[in-house]
Amino acid sequence: MTESPQTPLLEVRDVTKGFPGVIALSHVNLTLGHSEVLALIGENGAGKSTLMKILAGVQEPDSGQLLIDGKPVRIDSVQAAFDHGVALIHQELNLSDNLDVGANIFLGREPKKNGLIDKAKIREDSRDLLARVGLNVSPDTIVERLPIGQQQLVEIARALSVNARVLIMDEPTSSLSAHEAETLFKVVKDLRSKGVSVIYISHRLGEVKELADRVTVFRDGENAGDLGLDEINHDRMVQLMVGRDVSQFYVRKPHSPGEVALEVKDLVTPANPGHKLNFAIRSGEIVGVAGLVGAGRTETLQVLFGVEPAVSGSIEVDGKAVRINTPIDAIDAGLALVPEDRKLQGLVLEMAVRTNVGLAGLKRNQKKLGFLNSPQEGADTTEMISKLRIKTPNEQQVVQYLSGGNQQKVVLGKWLSLNPKVLLLDEPTRGIDVGAKQEIYRLMEELAEQGMAILFVSSEMEEILGMSDHTLVMHEGRITGKLSREELSEEAVMQLATGNVPQESVA
């Protein structure tokens, strides 16, 4: 049988997969053509990851068929997936970062000569593979010395080394800077032109628009729809993902800002000792901080919250100067920080919802001799579960079993139970699904309305445009511009974020 151009490279037919107590995939279908970039999107829990694990040989389906070049195949191990030309690039990179690039590319498949590893061959072959992904580094470089974007390219080179025809990429840009992401897009487009097909999973719809030839949407473990090249737009994608019309995705109302809640004067952070930061936020105001990864936004929030001490400068809360050297000082001054990495910095994952919600308030609520105030903790938890609509079986549920969105709500609940004056949010919707995102936006609105001052860092342009009353834009450690609602546009932000600063507005 000759291969007709109509035969898809990869086809998933009627696949069902269940786990104890839950159906992860129910009769789903998916096709991937030759030289095609297919975006697979859906909320968390829609079944994307399960399908990817099935394709990569990590799990087997309960029923249904996988076809490659029109022929049914069984992919029951990672090796079998490799043999069929399918390779998965995990969200968290799977590199041994203490080894060099060449060793990583050929890990487990080292070419041998006289029973020893043939380093010369590794070096030679690695150079070819690295050239194919446009990465200009020596195969002898230790992986941990490479920036994260280049590490990802090493992983792609490894996939190519097993002659992968289908590359599955799970949230590949989640930890890349804008520039690194651009490079990645180029590589993906280049691979497509050379006959490699890509299944691209992402929450970032802007990327999907840029890269995808076609979009497949999953919802609750089922097919929710497919979009052809000319149908791919933001609203259609969101609508299919959440299953309802979302013309009101951002729920902005006009705010009436009050007094200045937080004022920062000549603040110098250890990460960027050459620049002084000056800005103010009023109560009832939502201020966005835009910029590229590495612009110093997270570092600024960390100094405000006392995680890192400031080099110099002053911070005023409600007009009173405060000294913030530790998070304890910041909390006492009425600040709260929802950090960038909720699993590492926001939550104690192995502990209960209740314990996590109560963690920051232990000291404030303590009884005599440091005894726990259990009734208070219980009441706070109950309030936060209902107010933030945290989906959890009960307050004793261990946080790691909750979805990303619900975990983020637990972090928010921890801080809101302290009723802070200023809420600092660092990438508040990173890695959470569309439904939970919208709930968090609603909550930000509600808190601003009640008079809280909110400062949020975001790498998602739509979030900045949709949510902020004012926008601070940072570039390489300094604030390159402050945009009011009227001045705010994608172009204005990008100009400032890339350091293209009009002469008169240098801060």
Next chain:
Amino acid sequence: MKKNLGILGLFLVVFIATAFANPDFVNAYNLENLIRRASLYGIIGIGVSLVIITSGIDLSIGSMIGLVGTMLPYLLIEHGASLFTGLLAVVALSASIGLIHGLLITRLKLQPFVVTLCGLLIYRGCARWMTGDSVQGFKGNYDSLRYLAIGKIPLGTLPGIGEFNLPVPFLLMTGLAIVAAIFLNKTIYGRYLLALGRNEQAARYSGINTDRMVVLAYVLCSLVAGFGGILFALDSNSIQPDNFGSFYELYAIAAAVLGGCSLRGGQGSIFGVVIGAAILPLLRNSINLLGMPTTLEFAIIGVVILAGVIVDEVVKRMAAKRRAALAAKQASGS
């Protein structure tokens, strides 16, 4: 309490099996001895569990017991120090050692294993050098003080056991266990230790002074080890500086691990540790009474601990799976 059922079951199985196999096991004299040993191990186990909960370790406990145990009779008998001075000196020494451990670990970011391993060597060397390696003892003095370690409270005749006296260390251990359990479960400081043991960074971001809490854990651990050292010395009355307390850190750590403390931190139950500490002398006693070769003693103890830890891990995995399924059900159902 549920999480301690496994260790409690193991204890009861060994206990009942030995009682059936050898009637001598349940005689009052044997039980009194067993309870006294178990209580002393329990005390040092409670101390080290506080450190293990912070995801740390203290390997110096045995040598600390050696140092405190030789230093107290050395000061009292050889130097004629007053009882107050002697006790004050060893308590202050214990607290200082813990403070130094804690500061090296939090300020210089040294690994607890390395710091306390060096401590193990240093304190043993100090004990031998100070005393010229000669055996120390209380030489028939301080009987009222020794009551703390060897005293017994008559409880009258118990059915099947005979005239039974409760060893005083059991009361000391029980008191310490109650205080420690309240500290760990009912105060914000206990919660701080559990939280930072699991995720130091998240605890710090939540406004917890994690460094100070870690130092506190090491100070408490060393204080308790010093207290244990005093009791062990009062109990033995013949203290060899070169080996008194040797390996006791491992007994204490084994008790903590058997009792449900994870070496990864953030987890532990004082009741479990107390039972865990009792299993070690119980096993040793059983090996003797059942006529097994005493040369196998360590091997048997090792196998039993390993088996206990394996069963515990399997049970935990099953529980985690159940919880995950429950959460998935909840998420898909709503």
